[in-house]
Amino acid sequence: MLTSALLAGSSVKAQATFPVNGITDTREGCYAFVKATIVKSPGVVLNNATLVIRDGRIVSAGGGPVPKDAVVVNCEGRYIYPSFVDLYSDYGTPPVKKASGGYRAAPQFISTTKGAFGWNQAVKSEVNAASVFSKDERTAESLRNAGFGAVLTHQQDGIARGTGVLVTLANERENKTVIREKASTHYSFDKGSSTQNYPSSLMGSIALLRQTFLDAQWYQSHPAKEGANLTLQAWNDSRSLPQIFEVQDKWDVLRADKIGDEFGVQYIIKAAGNEYQRMPEMVATKASFILPLNFPQPIDVEDPNEARFVALSDMKHWELAPTEPAAFEKANIPFCFTAAGLKDIKQFTAAVRKAIDAGLSEQKALEAVTLAPARILKAEDLVGTLDAGKLANFLVTSGPVFNESTVIYQNWIQGQQYNIKDDGWKDIRGTYTLSVGNTSYNVLIKGTASAPALSLLQQDTLAGSVTLEGQLVKLSFPLKKGGTQVRLSGVAGGQEWDGTGLDTTGKWVKWHAVFNAAYTPKDSTKSKTPQQPGKLYYPFNGYGWEEQPKQQDLLIRNATVWTNEQEGKLENTDVLVRNGKIVQIGKNLAAGNARVIDGTGKHLTAGIIDEHSHIAISRGVNEGTQSVTAEVRIADVINPDDVNIYRQLSGGVTASHLLHGSANTIGGQSQLIKLRWGADAEELKFAGADPFIKFALGENVKQSNWGDNQKERFPQTRMGVEQILTDAFTRALDYEKLGADKRKDLELETLLEILHSKRFVTCHSYVQSEINMLIKTADKFNFRINTFTHILEGYKVADKMKQHGAGAGTFSDWWAYKMEVQDAIPYNATIMQRAGLTVAVNSDDAEMARRLNQEAAKSIRYGDMTEEEALKLVTLNPAKLLHVADRTGSIKAGKDADLVLWSDDPLSIYAKAEKTIVDGIVYFDREKDLELRQRISTERNRLVQKMLAEKKKGTPVQKAAATAEEMYHCEDLQGGHQRGLKGGENEL
Incomplete structure (x- = not known):
């Protein structure tokens, strides 16, 4: 134990800057920790070494003379490590309350923050954590006890969160613990405590970030035009600092990285914990990562009725989450650890051990809490290793720091000692020769330093007990099983102990013990074999691939081919696909090296294209907070993991036009995707397709059904x-x-794209008067409405639409779901088609999209449309409306091989998509689907048994719960309509 004697050794060094009520103590502490195993940095271990510190700094670590004025601390059998560093903390910052209210609260359009700040409350770049930081000794103590010596802390609130401050956890005034006032700047996609409406969606947050970058650039060169803007000034002032971005999901990593690439910023990513699911994409970001260790608890699946609702992806995440650090090590991505998210900071080292058990090397684990965070933050001059000149932040432990039995005795911070666990500082473990009277025994003391255990070594090893209180030691042990105890007490004097006691006959005896060799505990981190968990799926879903599918040449032989071209429907015909393209259509074609698919008795069509969809969108389909939000982009929020991609492939859909909702007059930019199941967001995009945007008219725009509080946003x-x-x-x-020297406005830039025919309009519409109005407005500004979608009164104004040059995307027979659709009729599509319009039937619904072939067939019943023209409603016509008919929508040589092989006439309710092909890749195969269902069942059962075993061992469990899916329609606001449930025995 170190005592108050450690305060000896001093010399006058620094002047006092704060007045002292009493006698000023200007002594500096000089200490020499000798005979220690010093882990100077990860991989650099010094045996029987000396650490010298003076005035809160490290003087040397290794050999050399001990200063004459140093207090010498004997650390024989002890280990010394750098104290841990955490780069993602809110230690010492004011608590922040999340925003509430949402759409049912009265709207707030402009920031109410007082002062010369920016217009949006979610952008708080002016916040300086050093200014709001206040020492919190209770929290600091818990962090010190877990091994931390310094943390980077910031106010975790908003999209731009201002600067972070690097502080130590010393129990000193703030001015002494702040070691780097502006150490970083922080961002997220979460608006935090802002009560302002905008943004209300993930795509709105991204748009706000993008626009703020542009505004800050302009402000830097035009401050006089803008006037004072402390928010933008602070944004610019902090650009040179390390930029840390918190994400909620692996796909957010790519979203943040894309913004960074646009504006020349390399973000440090505070990860979500599921990035292991997409490691190639993580590597491509070239980012450093801050990895949380809040691994999920096993799920309580004892009740089968509850367990059946748990998604397989949630089960697999429980098993695979601890492998994330090992995956980052294997991928050679720089990373460090954070305690953020842990319910109990005491579990930090246990969580690190869990990562080690899952394959992480011990050296990399140590690096992740010491050198790596210092390096990532560019604070290597202060913390992270035990090099001369750095802060004297170090741990004294009983053994290897991540060994399960290791005790952290002390945490020294800025040269100040903080006792973590007093008992065990004097480690008496080892082998001894014990003489009791005239008899000698061999004794082993093992266990932990704080809870030693005695064993008498003879033919039958016998267990005894040993306690040490200060210098007083007590021993007891039997000489045979069940025999009378020898009871001894005395003084532990270093290498030799002496005392008196009673032998087994009750006779007083003298005893003497001589220390022989130290006990080396078994390193529990090395004794365990890394887990062999289940395989990753792409996407991370029961129907995902174990390996991404590859393009191959195909020959679909002897099918009924619906060409959608002049050739019409061809019986007993072959279609040859090479390199993702249709190359030949005919009879008895040579297969060559192509895979042959027997189409006998089956029907082959072009893939279905859903012209109006809201699948595969993350965290909000509407940015309905303003009347015009042309700056937001569906492309920013594509969700490749959405199981609706797979479900719709099973219904023959190969492409979907993902639209913004209908909450505002001019909504966001849409995105056309191909359903390449397993691809990432960029790979899903239909490359080279013309850009579109969503407009809306009617009840939703004027907020008829938004509630009484929504009477302020224009228009009403x-x-x-x-x-x-x-x-x-x-x-x-x-x-x-x-002109060129203007502030770039993303909203207005997008509107100019419309005016210059570089972006095309899809408009949500119902009532004929509004359709007429929009046509006239477009004519006035000399642009064209490309597509009126919904358009349930289109039959009334088809002639005017034809004259204007607009097309139509409609429902087959939806009506009566709100006032403005009372005049809808099921003959609408046929009437508009006969008027010469290009007409598509779309879904606006994830479930309906799986049956668009049947929706198209309804126009045969309502209006006697021909079969081939009906099929075009969901294939060639939407391709025309989306300007991609030269590439898809029909079966023609040179076009993309987006094809569906049906079991029956594709317009029959009995038809099933047996194979759905995109770019020559079979993304859905009904036979393979049956195999996947069996795989799901087997994998679920394996994981259930594993979780049951964990519960039986006493591991804390979480309650079984279903995971809601994001499923959107046009009208869904603020987070959307979460209707579906992931999970169950069958995820399809």
Whole structure:
């Protein structure tokens, strides 16, 4: 034990800057920790070494003379490590309350923050953590006890969160513990405590970040035009600092990285914990990562009725999450650990051990809590290793720091000692020769330093007990099983102990013990074999691939081919696919090296294209907080893990047009994707397709059904919708006239793309009067409405739409679900088609999209449309509306091999998609699907048994719960309509 004597050794060094009520103590502490095993840095271990510190700094670590004025601390049998560093903490910052209310609360359009700050409360780049930091000794103590000596802390609130401050956990005034005032700057996609409406969606958060980058750039060169803006000034001032971005999901990593690439920023990513599912993409970001260790608990699956709702992906994540650090090590990605997210900081080292058990090397684990965070933060001059000149932040332990039995005795921070566990500092474990009277025994003391255990070594090893209180030692042991105890007490004087006691006959005896050799505990971190968990799936879903599918040449032989071209329907015909393209259509084609698929008795069509979809979108389909949000992009929020991609492949869908919702007059930019199940967001995008945007008219736009509080956002009437459109395009034209030296406005840039026919409009619409209004407004500004979607009164104005050059995407027979659709009729599609319009039937619904072939067939019943024209409603016509008919939508040589092989006539309710092919890759195969269902069942059962075993061992478990899916429609606001449930025995 170190005592108050450690305060000896001093010399006058620094002047006091704070007044002292009493006598000023200007002594500096000089200490020499000798005979220690010093782990100077990961992989650099010094045996029987000396650590010298003075005035809170390290003087040397290794050999050399001990200073004359040093207090010498004998650390024989002890280990010394650098104290841990955490880069993601909110230690000492004010607690922040999340925003509440949402759409049912009265809207707030502009920040209410007082002062010369920016317009949006979610952007708080002016916050300086050093200014709000206040020492919290209770929290500091818990962090010290877990091994931490320094943390990077910031106020975890908002999209731009201001600067972080690097502080030590010393129990000193803030001015002494702050070691780097502005050490980092922080971001997220979470608006935090902002009560402002915008943004209400993930795509809105991304758009706000993007626009703020542009505004800050402009402000830097035009401060006089903007006026004072402390938010933008702080944003610019902190650009040179390490930039840390917190994410909620592996796909958020790629979203943040893309923004960083746009503006020349390399973010440090505070990870979500599921990045192991997409390691190639993580490598491609070239980012450093801060990895949390809050691995999920096993799920309580004892009740089968509850367990059946748990998604297989949740079960697999429980098993695979601890492998994330090992995956990062294997991929050679720089990373460090954070305690953020742990319910109990005491579990930190146990969580590190769990990662080690899952394959992480011990050296990399140590690096992740010492050198790596220092290096990532560019604070290697201060912390992370035990090099001369750095802060004297170090741990004194009983053994290897991640060994399960190791005790952290002390945590020294800035040269100050903090006792963590007093008992066990004097480690008496080892082998002894014990003489009792005239008899000698061999004794082994093992266990832990704080809880030693005695064994008498003879033919039958016998267990005894030993206790040490200060210098007083007590021993007891039997000489035979069940025999009388020898009871001894005395003084432990280093290498030799002496005392008196009673032998087995009750006779007083003298005893003497001589220390022979130290006990070396078995390293529990090395004794365990890394887990062999289940395989990764791509996507991380029961129906994901173990390996991504590869393109192959195909010959579909002897099918009924619906070409959608002049050739019409061809019986007993072959289609040859090479390199993802249709190369030949005919009879008895040579297969060559192509895989042959027997189409006898089956039907082959072009893949179904859903012109109006809301699948595969993350965290909100509407940014409905403003009347015009042309700056937001569905492309930013694609969710490749959405099981609806697979489900719709099973219904023959090969492409989907992902639209913003209908909450505002001019909504966000849409994204056309191909359903390449297993691909990432960029690979899903239909490359080279023309860009589109979503407009809306009617009840949703004027907020008829938004509640009584929503009476402030303009427009509130259908007349106001026209004025919003006129105002938006007038502003865009005025903006264009400002010339090159203007502040780039992403909203207005997008509107100019429309005016210059570089972006095309899809408009949510119902009532004929509004359809007429929008046509006239578009004519006034000399642009065209590409597609009126829904358009349930289109049959009334088909002639005007034809004259304007618009197409139509409609439902087959949906009506009566709100007031403005009362005049809908099932003959709508046929009437518009006969008027000469390009007409598509779409879904606006994840479930309906699986049956679009049947939706198309309804127009045969309602209007006597021909079979081939009906099929075009969901294939060639949507391709035409989306400007991709030259690449897909029909079976023609040179087009993309987006094909569906049906078991029956594709317009029959009995038809099943047996194989769905995109770019020549079979993404859905009904026979393979049956195998996957069996795999799901087997994998679920394996994981259930594993979780039951964990519960039986006493491991804490979490309650079984279903995971809600994000499933959206046009009208869904703020997070959307989570209707589906992931999980069950069958995820399809």
